[in-house]
Amino acid sequence: MLSQTIQSARTVTIRGTRSLSALSLGSVPAGPPDAIIGLTDAYNSSTAPHKVNVGVGAYRDDSGKPYVLPVVKVAEARVIEKGLNKEYAGIAGIAGFVDRSLEFAYGKNSDTLKSGRVKGVQTLSGTGGLRIWGEFWKKFGGDGILLPDPSWGNHTPIFKNSGLNVETYRYFDYENSKLNIDGMLEDLSKASPTCVLLHACAHNPTGCDPDMGQWKAVSDVIKEAGHYTFFDCAYQGFASGDAEKDAASIRMFVEEGHDMALVQSYSKNFGLYGERVGCLSVVGSDADNAANIVSQLKICIRPNYSNPPVHGARIVEEVLSDAALEQDFRDQCKEMSERIILMRSLLRSTLEGLGSEKDWSHITSQIGMFCYSGLNPEQVDRLREEFDIFCTRDGRISMAGVTQGNVEHISSSIHEVTK
Ligand SMILES: Cc1ncc(COP(=O)(O)O)c(C=O)c1O
Known part of the structure; x- marks a missing residue:
């Protein structure tokens, strides 16, 4: 039976005159x-x-x-010298990379990090982390997400494809080319509890960030309205030239006691665009809660891409595990x-x-x-x-x-x- 089907498929392919399947894709239009x-x-x-x-x-x-970056070349040479194998990473990626990544974002001396309330998974760069978060939020959080207006052009399709309703809060004062902080606070305070996406630094596309006083006001409004905070951090170190300063919004929200999530991208700051290196982490109510969330993130990852690529993550891990290389990275990112x-x-x-x-x-x-x-x-x-x-x-x-x-x-x- 099977060989008969293969035989007829061959015949049809050779003649090329009609589709073998009743479900033809012949009418698929060209996408923009x-x-x-x-x-x-x-x-x-x-x-x-x-x-x-x-x-x-x-x-x-x-x-x-x-x-x-020269430091990336040095770290890459060291990784290659180690002669590591090319086996699959686990679903959550390379544990050492995730640990370094959390220190990079939350701060090496963060008490919350030390408490075990922060846990993460390696992702297919920022985009992959956003998508996994979208799927997770749809399963366990809610049906919607609030994005700034405007936002990175890929945010809306990522979250729509995750099954979420995408709405926006005012962010930019188009007339005066500056942050519309009053509009932002008003919209966030009026929205029913949902997931609010914030750009941690170097807001894309506007390049306008809240100052620290304004971040505090945003944190207060989010708390009052009962929203869940989701930071997208694609430019840590790249924004001001100082990776510590660029993480200030994230660290303040942790200090303010938010349970929250964060996606990090190493595309721009490490210049690892095509290596697809990222990390998705959560600050849970306690260590068990964080571990439970991570276990569910892994369930979202597995049917998507099984596990992330190893090469770029090994490079970042190498840099962030060596004080001298880390300093070189900070200097080169600043340049x-x-x-x-x-x-x-x-x-x-x-x-x-x-x-x-x-x-x-x-x-x-x-x-x-x-x-x-x-x-x-x-x-x-x-x-x-x-x-x-x-x-x-x-x-x-x-x-x-x-x-x-x-x-x-x-x-x-x-x-x-x-x-
Ligand atoms: C705000 C923001 N988030 C996420 C990303 C994702 O980038 P990548 O998938 O290369 O990490 C970008 C890239 O331009 C971005 O600007």
Whole structure:
């Protein structure tokens, strides 16, 4: 019977005239390209010599080239030298990596960490951790999640695909290009208890973070309203250049006694984009509660991808387990963040020097990888069509793609489309 089926399948394939299955996929429509990946494709196919990609959120050095941190090369060589095997990691990943990762985020001296109330799993970078959290929350938390408006473009599809209803709270004052703290507090206080996603630092795409006083107010409102806090931390060390400072919001929430969850990404700060290194952790009500939650996270992970990749996690573990390498990492991460801060002031001063009368102060007041420029979709289209500068239609410019060599071209083009 089986061989008969195979035989007829062969015949049909050879003739190629009709589908063997009654459930044909012949009518599947082409999907739209991903906004950011599509942008990179368009950039790659442009032949303009002065083309610039300021769409994708990946660090570039001052000659516009992808950058591997020297400390990552050293740690990688050490990992290879160990001659480890390529067996599967456990469902929760490499335990040593998770331990170092928790210390990195919560602080080596955190009493809460020492108490055993914090436990985590390795994830497929930040994206994988967000998705696992979405599935877990749908199973044990609730039906919805509250995101800032705006947020990283992938948040909404990740959580919708996890089966959650996605709603937003006000975050950005679009008119004045700054944080809308009053709107944020009001929306959080009025919402029924749910999971609230907060960007721990370097909010993507706006580059606007609450100051510590504002974080305290957010913590109070979340407590009062009975929400559950979920931090997304994709830029620790990259935002201010100081990984301790960038973790201040997370650590304050722990101090304030929240039960909460955190997803960490090592894409930007360690430059390990394609290695897919991340960690998802929870602060439980006690050690047993944290362990129970982790056991359920593992049940979400297993049918998704079984277990995470080992190579990148071994590199991070190597760096964070060695005081000298860790210091090198902190210095090199600071250098990346300083180059970005320098490009912010150069972009702003060049625009002002060209006589632009618009207020560009937000370019230097925002932090992290992105500048939420305030350009509208038509202006972005003109940048692309007339000047070969590629950025997303919400006007988000990746400062990592700005260099001393292209800042003049970017500034004069922005000036031209905003006159
Ligand atoms: C806010 C935020 N969260 C999560 C991620 C996930 O990145 P990755 O999956 O590369 O770790 C990103 C990447 O741009 C981000 O900006």
